[in-house]
Amino acid sequence: MADDVLVVENVSKRFPMNIVALEQASLTVRRGEIHCLLGANGAGKSTLLKMVAGALKPSGGRISLEGRALDLHSPADAARAGISMIYQELDLVPQLTVEQNLFLGHAPGKAGVIDRRVRSERAREALQRIGARFSPRARVEQLSVANQQLTAIARSLTMNAKIIIMDEPSAALNETELEAVFEVIRDLVRQGVSILYVSHRLAELREIGDRVTVLRGGRTIATYDVADTPDTALVEAVIGKARTLVERKACPPVAGEVALSVSQMRGADGLMVENFAVRWGEVTGLTGLNGSGRTTFLRSLFGDLRFEGAVEVGGRPYRPTHPAHAIRRGLGLVPESRKTHGLVLDAPIYKNATLASLGGRFAMRHRRERERVRPVLDRLSTRYADLEQAVIQLSGGNQQKVVLAKWVVNGAKILLLDEPSRGLDVGAKADLYALVEKLAADGAAVIVASSELDELYAACDSIWVFHEGRILDRYDPSVIDREAILKATILGDQHVH
Amino acid sequence: MSTDNAIAERAPAHRRLANLLIEYNFIAIFVVVVVIAAALSDNFLTFVNIANLFQQAAVVGVVAIGMTFVILTGNIDLSVGSLTALCGMVVAVLMAAGWDPALAVVATALVGLLCGAAMGATSAYGQVPSFIVTLAGLVSFRGITYLLTDGVPVSGLPPSFAAISSSVIPILPGLGLTSMALIFICLCIAGGLVLRFTVFGEYVYATGGNPEAARLSGLPTRLMITAVFAISGVTAAIAGILLTSRLRIGQPTAAQGLELDAIAAVVLGGTSLFGGRGSLLGTFFAVMLLQVLRNVFNLLGLGSFYQMTVTGFIIVAAVLLNRFIEMRRGRG
Numbered sequence: 001m002a003d004d005v006l007v008v009e010n011v012s013k014r015f016p017m018n019i020v021a022l023e024q025a026s027l028t029v030r031r032g033e034i035h036c037l038l039g040a041n042g043a044g045k046s047t048l049l050k051m052v053a054g055a056l057k058p059s060g061g062r063i064s065l066e067g068r069a070l071d072l073h074s075p076a077d078a079a080r081a082g083i084s085m086i087y088q089e090l091d092l093v094p095q096l097t098v099e100q101n102l103f104l105g106h107a108p109g110k111a112g113v114i115d116r117r118v119r120s121e122r123a124r125e126a127l128q129r130i131g132a133r134f135s136p137r138a139r140v141e142q143l144s145v146a147n148q149q150l151t152a153i154a155r156s157l158t159m160n161a162k163i164i165i166m167d168e169p170s171a172a173l174n175e176t177e178l179e180a181v182f183e184v185i186r187d188l189v190r191q192g193v194s195i196l197y198v199s200h201r202l203a204e205l206r207e208i209g210d211r212v213t214v215l216r217g218g219r220t221i222a223t224y225d226v227a228d229t230p231d232t233a234l235v236e237a238v239i240g241k242a243r244t245l246v247e248r249k250a251c252p253p254v255a256g257e258v259a260l261s262v263s264q265m266r267g268a269d270g271l272m273v274e275n276f277a278v279r280w281g282e283v284t285g286l287t288g289l290n291g292s293g294r295t296t297f298l299r300s301l302f303g304d305l306r307f308e309g310a311v312e313v314g315g316r317p318y319r320p321t322h323p324a325h326a327i328r329r330g331l332g333l334v335p336e337s338r339k340t341h342g343l344v345l346d347a348p349i350y351k352n353a354t355l356a357s358l359g360g361r362f363a364m365r366h367r368r369e370r371e372r373v374r375p376v377l378d379r380l381s382t383r384y385a386d387l388e389q390a391v392i393q394l395s396g397g398n399q400q401k402v403v404l405a406k407w408v409v410n411g412a413k414i415l416l417l418d419e420p421s422r423g424l425d426v427g428a429k430a431d432l433y434a435l436v437e438k439l440a441a442d443g444a445a446v447i448v449a450s451s452e453l454d455e456l457y458a459a460c461d462s463i464w465v466f467h468e469g470r471i472l473d474r475y476d477p478s479v480i481d482r483e484a485i486l487k488a489t490i491l492g493d494q495h496v497h
Numbered sequence: 498m499s500t501d502n503a504i505a506e507r508a509p510a511h512r513r514l515a516n517l518l519i520e521y522n523f524i525a526i527f528v529v530v531v532v533i534a535a536a537l538s539d540n541f542l543t544f545v546n547i548a549n550l551f552q553q554a555a556v557v558g559v560v561a562i563g564m565t566f567v568i569l570t571g572n573i574d575l576s577v578g579s580l581t582a583l584c585g586m587v588v589a590v591l592m593a594a595g596w597d598p599a600l601a602v603v604a605t606a607l608v609g610l611l612c613g614a615a616m617g618a619t620s621a622y623g624q625v626p627s628f629i630v631t632l633a634g635l636v637s638f639r640g641i642t643y644l645l646t647d648g649v650p651v652s653g654l655p656p657s658f659a660a661i662s663s664s665v666i667p668i669l670p671g672l673g674l675t676s677m678a679l680i681f682i683c684l685c686i687a688g689g690l691v692l693r694f695t696v697f698g699e700y701v702y703a704t705g706g707n708p709e710a711a712r713l714s715g716l717p718t719r720l721m722i723t724a725v726f727a728i729s730g731v732t733a734a735i736a737g738i739l740l741t742s743r744l745r746i747g748q749p750t751a752a753q754g755l756e757l758d759a760i761a762a763v764v765l766g767g768t769s770l771f772g773g774r775g776s777l778l779g780t781f782f783a784v785m786l787l788q789v790l791r792n793v794f795n796l797l798g799l800g801s802f803y804q805m806t807v808t809g810f811i812i813v814a815a816v817l818l819n820r821f822i823e824m825r826r827g828r829g
Contacts, residue, residue, distance in 0.1 A: 304713065324715035333713060341713055344706035346773055355703055356714040358696045365694075406714065 003030050004067075005194045006052065006083070006163050011061030013047050021047040025061075025220045027213040029163060034185065034195045036205045036226070039215035040238055040425035045198055048215065049165055052196075053085035054078030065162065076105075084156035085165045090148050092155075094141035099123040101140055102155050126154040129191070130184045146177035153184060163194040170204055174289040174451060175489075182208050202231055203454075214238055239427055254461050256280035259445035260301070260313050260414055267300040267307035269293065270469040278445045280413070283436055285456030286449040288466030288489050294449040295336055297466070298416045301447075302326045302333040313414065327356055332407025334400070336418040342403040345392040349384055352391050352402050353377065357410035376405045380435055397428030404435065415439065417448045421455055433459040453489070457482045465489050519822055523767055526815070527782045530789055538796040544672040546792070551678030554788040555662075556581070556736045556743075556752070558681040558781070561759040562688045563613075563732030565780045566725040568763050569692075570705040571772025572627035574726060576616060576634030577733040578755035582748075583642045584609050584737030588658075589651035589747025598658045606734045612638065613730020614723055621719035627726070635756065642749045651747035662742035677739050684732070689777040701725060705772025761808070762787060765815050783815075 006029040013022040022044040029035040039045045050056040052063060054072035063070045065081055072078050075085065092101045102123050109115040123136040132150050140148055149169055156164045166185075170178050185195055185208060199205060205212055209226040214237040221237045261277040271293050278284045286294045300307040303320030311318045313329050320326040323333070335341035343352050350366075353373040358364070370387050377384065382401040384394060391402055400420060407415055417436070421429045436459060440446050450456050456463050457477050465472045465488045475485050518525060534541045560577050567574045584605050591601035616634050620627040662677040674682075692698035703711040704721045712718045736755075741747050766783035768775025787808060794804045 302713075322715075323713050324717065327715040335713055340707070341709045344703050344710050344773065347702065347706050351699065351703070355699075355711070355716070358699060359715065361696050363694060364696050364699045 004028050005031050005033075005065065006196070007062075007064045008048070008052065009062040009064075011048070011051060011058045011063060013044075013051060013056065014059045022051075022218045025215065025218070027220055027223060029194050029196055031194055032189050032192050033210045034189055034197055034208050036209035036212040037196060037198045037215065038202075038205065038212050038234065038238055040427060043215040043238075044218040045215055046167070047218075049085065049167060049196075049198065052078070053083060053165060055085075079159050079161075082160060082162035083165065084159055084161035084163070086149075086152045086156065086167065086169065088167045088169075090152045092140050092148060092151060095139065097137050097139055098127070098134065098143070098151050098154075099136040101151060102126060102136070102158050104155075106159060122158060123154075126157045129157055129188075130154050131187070144177070146173055146180055149173065149177075149181050150184060153181075153188070157188075157193075161193065163196060164188070165196045165198070167198045169197075170199060170201060174291075176289065178204075202234060205234075235426060238425075254279050254282040256282065256443070256445075258312075258315070260318075260447075261311070262301075263310045263312075265297075265300065265307050265309035265311060267296060267309075268305045269296050271296045271300065271307070272470045273297060273309075274471065276464065276471060278414075278447055280443050280445050281440050282461045283440045283446045283448065283459060285460035285463040286447060286466060287451065287453050287456055287463055287485070289451070292466040292489070293469040294466050295418055296469070298333060298418050298447065298449055302331060302416060304333075324359070327359075327410065327412070330411070330413045332356070332410065332412030332415050334403050334407070334415070334417045334420050336422070338396075338399055338403050343391050343399060346390050348388045349373070349377070349391050349394070349402055350387040353405040353409055356406050372409060373405065376408050377401070379438075380405055380408070381431070395428070397424050397431060400424065400428075400432060401435070408439070413444050415444055415446045417446065419450055420448060421450065421452065429455065453482060453486055457485070521778070522818065522822070523765070523779050523782045523786070523815070527786050527789075530786055530793075534789055534793045534796075537793060540796055541792070544669075548672065548674055548678065550785065550788050550792055551681065552675045553791075554784050555675075555677045555681040556740050557755060557758045557762065557787075558784040559684055559732050559736040559739065560729075560755055561762040561780050561784050562684050562777060563725075563729030564756075564759040564763050565688070565766075565768055565775065565777050566692075566701060567627070567729045568705075568760070568768050568770060569701050569772055569775055570722055570725050571708070571770075572620065572722060572725070573631065573760065573770070574613075574616075574729045575628065575631040575756050576612075576638055577729060577736075577759055578752045578757075579635045579638035579642065580609060580612055580730060580733040581737040581740065581752040581755055582750070583612075583638045583645075584734040585741040585751055586642050586645050586651065586737075586747045586749055588738050589654060589741050590645055592654055592658060593651050593747075598655055598661075601658075602661070602738055605738055606731055609730040609732075609734025609737070610727050611730070613733070614727035616730075617723035617726025618719075620726070621722035627722075646747075646749065648749055650749065652745070654741070654745055654747075658742055659745055660742075662739050677743065680735070680739065684735070685777055685781045689781075692777060697724075702773055705774075707773070758787070761812050765812050767819055 008025060008027050010024050010026055011022065012024055015021060025044065025048050027035070037045055047056065051058045054075045054077045065083065070081055072081070093104065099119060103119050107114045108118040108122065120136065127136055130150055130153055132147070132154065134143060134147050140151060143151065153164065169181060173181065189195060197209065205226055211223055212226050212234065213223040214221040214234065216238060224234065256279040258277050259280045262273050263275060265271065265273040286297065288294055296305060299305045303323050303326040306321070318329060320329070339345060344355070350370045350373040353376065354369045373387060380401045382398050382405065384398060391399060394402065421432055424432065433455065436446055436448065448456060448460065460477060463475045463477055463485060465475065465485060467489065472488055540546055560581060564574055564577060587608055588601050588605040591604060592598055612634070616630050619625060620630045662675065664676040665673040666676060666679055667673045692701065700716050700721050703716060704718045708718050740751055744751070762783040763780050764770060765786065766775065766779030768779060790808060790811065791804055
């Protein structure tokens with residue numbers, strides 16, 4: 001068809017040692033279409049994208065652009081052909097200006113001398129096309145994540161991209177920022193650019209997708225029209241068997257004693273929290289836009305950031321100045337980024353899981369440590385081959401369980417989870433929240449911070465909404481509906497209920 | 498999952514053997530070089546020559562032990578050459594002033610410890626890269642070394658002091674190692690045990706592997722960095738004492754470039770400069786490998802120019818090999 005921009009036919013990819021990452025994957029992206037790619041972690045999305053973007057060579061099959069078969073040897077080849085890839089961790093140079101980034105590698109000029117005037121002009125044009133309101137002279141590191149995202153899109157435009165591939169752009173954005181990015185995407189599509197959009201979130205696909213192709217276990221399952229396909233059908237295609245979406249189930253009110261209470265806390269970045277409390281056995285959620293203070297609050301509680309005020313743990317005053325103090329009082333933090341803050345990636349599983357509970361001892365008895373870890377990992381139903389295995393070899397969900405195990409092994413009774421489900425697929429998320437419930441049922445107090453209200457709504461006994469560093473209110477999800485909470489996170493004080 | 502785990506607990510024997518061979522490839526390389534050396538020269542595998550090898554490797558070897566701790570935390574210590582010279586002079590000056598050798602040795606070790614700890618603390622608490630702090634140490638410690646005696650060597654040390662390095666202790670019938678060689682070997686074993694079987698060792702690896710994760714797990718990471726530099730300071734002091742004991746004079750120009758030999762050995766032994774990965778076993782074999790190479794060249798009658806050239810190539814080749822192995826494992 002003349003309207004097909006990108007056609008992927010029966011592409012497969014095998015890695016050495018007979019690992020098949022992708023088998024017989026096919027999809028077609030039409031001109032001016034937002035085509036979504038949906039699949040669980042490990043379904044082969046990244047592999048497929050990398051082959052389309054020229055970063056990997058297919059073992060078999062055909063990729064063609066506007067009817068011409070492509071033989072890509074590098075990402076530069078793909079860019080020249082008109083395929084542009086925007087990675088999740090944006091590949092911009094933060095120290096350079098927007099303008100420099102836009103034309104990195106293809107700056108206008110002669111004999112290696114950059115024509116700065118032409119570059120400025122073209123940069124302005126590209127930014128205008130996406131309706132950006134920041135200066136081309138701004139340094140990328142000073143921009144918000146959303147504006148960095150827009151810069152990356154503008155960069156694709158300067159390369160005359162016919163199709164732009166976006167790998168989970170929403171992961172680092174809050175809802176208003178995301179809406180701005182969507183607006184730009186819709187506008188580009190009207191200008192004839194095609195978008196291949198990868199995401200875990202169904203709600204997002206609903207909002208901008210025209211069609212969606214589902215990948216599972218390295219195969220493309222089918223392509224659906226987004227508008228005509230119910231959520232359950234998509235989830236079924238992703239997971240492979242019918243599984244219910246997380247729904248709020250009736251649960252009795254928590255009756256435990258107060259585990260941790262904040263009568264007043266004044267902290268970094270304008271954090272100002274009053275009258276916060278969580279009980280033993282309770283799962284409580286913290287929500288709010290990015291930068292609303294959720295993470296700052298958790299890090300302050302964990303002794304990682306200084307604060308003033310009155311906090312009590314188990315009825316006794318609590319004033320941590322270092323994570324070690326917090327750990328001694330029975331707190332445990334699962335940080336926002338498990339790879340950079342939660343795990344020693346190259347170290348074996350059992351060493352990661354015991355790292356927080358070795359203090360005060362002299363000898364390291366490896367066998368005893370392994371025996372200590374094994375039942376905990378089993379209880380968290382972690383999948384691994386060998387406790388000596390480096391934790392980097394585990395899937396995201398299982399890595400997260402190792403971080404959680406670190407605190408369970410140490411006997412932490414107050415768990416602080418910061419965006420625990422980030423980067424996990426639908427199944428792994430459900431798993432994680434089931435675990436959280438189990439830990440709470442065993443008597444732990446759990447505080448979960450997340451930007452995904454749906455998850456909190458389904459899993460928490462209470463939800464606190466943060467807005468610009470302050471807690472607005474405590475909501476009980478069993479009596480108040482999701483929309484009301486969502487409104488509060490966005491509107492803040494203006495919202496009166 | 499528990500049944501799966503029980504079955505998959507241990508990989509098949511041949512796979513594990515292959516993994517071990519890859520993990521400890523430096524031992525295989527060492528054996529190959531020794532076989533070549535033995536084939537090239539009949540004098541190589543004699544007790545006298547082997548004893549010599551250990552004796553000559555001792556100074557750089559002892560320094561490389563401390564360096565391994567430092568590099569495992571993802572730091573680097575450029576000051577060890579100068580600190581070795583400084584401590585070698587301090588011990589000589591103290592004894593020349595009439596101190597008892599035993600007391601002088603203890604005091605010198607303390608000087609090394611304090612110098613190392615001071616640099617480590619500056620780097621950890623002041624958040625200055627250790628490269629910079631120890632580069633300053635490299636320059637200043639050498640300066641202090643010269644200032645001690647205006648650059649004049651100190652001689653006339655008591656004979657009992659020479660015994661520290663050169664007493665011959667019989668190990669096997671016909672093979673006697675000098676005390677200096679034994680001190681090196683014992684320190685290696687002690688260091689290896691600390692890294693493998695103590696919580697301190699565990700913390701060293703964790704601090705190097707991911708400082709943020711270590712800190713958020715409640716580890717005293719800044720104290721750890723101070724501690725490894727203190728260890729490096731002590732090993733440099735021991736190396737200085739051994740050097741002065743063997744030379745029988747305190748020589749302020751001694752141990753120039755020793756830090757680079759030590760770093761080369763640590764890296765050749767498979768320890769990652771980014772921290773978190775490596776072992777003292779690797780360092781030990783790398784030190785001995787470099788010494789064997791030197792020895793082979795001497796036995797073949799090739800001068801030090803050849804030695805230096807080839808040593809550089811071997812370090813690059815070894816590091817590339819390790820890199821290749823890691824890429825195969827999918828860590829690249």
